[in-house]
Amino acid sequence: GENVEQHPSTLSVQEGDSAVIKCTYSDSASNYFPWYKQELGKRPQLIIDIRSNVGEKKDQRIAVTLNKTAKHFSLHITETQPEDSAVYFCAASRIPTFGRGTSLIVHP
């Protein structure tokens, strides 16, 4: 089955800085890579996704890149704001296997 590793587990940045979260996956057949944001006490929320026929996708301040050869994908958040503070999860495949999450803390 699929195995997803996510790093770092905790990321602390200053407001306005960029944040990068990285995930690797094991199953070369995986073709769908979503990212979720979960604020404290709330449900996960799909924020961006990328499919295997695309190398990069951007939506305002967030972007995701995919390297299928190396089997890794990354979430990039630019100009971070305190409201970006949350736990972020990556996942691989249409029936998802999740990473263990990254707690992002944005200091004002």
Next chain:
Amino acid sequence: EAQVTQNPRYLITVTGKKLTVTCSQNMNHEYMSWYRQDPGLGLRQIYYSMNVEVTDKGDVPEGYKVSRKEKRNFPLILESPSPNQTSLYFCDSSSGSPHNEQFFGPGTRLTVL
């Protein structure tokens, strides 16, 4: 308004007492899933359904059952709950590609004593 609902939101029960957690969506989505979330382990899929009467096991199906008799509902059944099933449970629904949209329910916090 697009919505996924779960009931109950909180439940404390005892070992062996059968329980059902309901999940309902109003978006006519084909895909529905159940996950459990445990500290340090992230989200793990229990069961998923790709359409009515089509269900399959996820990563951690032991001790759980599901059914999908109608498109909008996907209940999670614990026939004989045990303390290791104490967890936060989420269901979700999603449309198929290419216009994928996915929504999670609000979560059900289950404690099995």
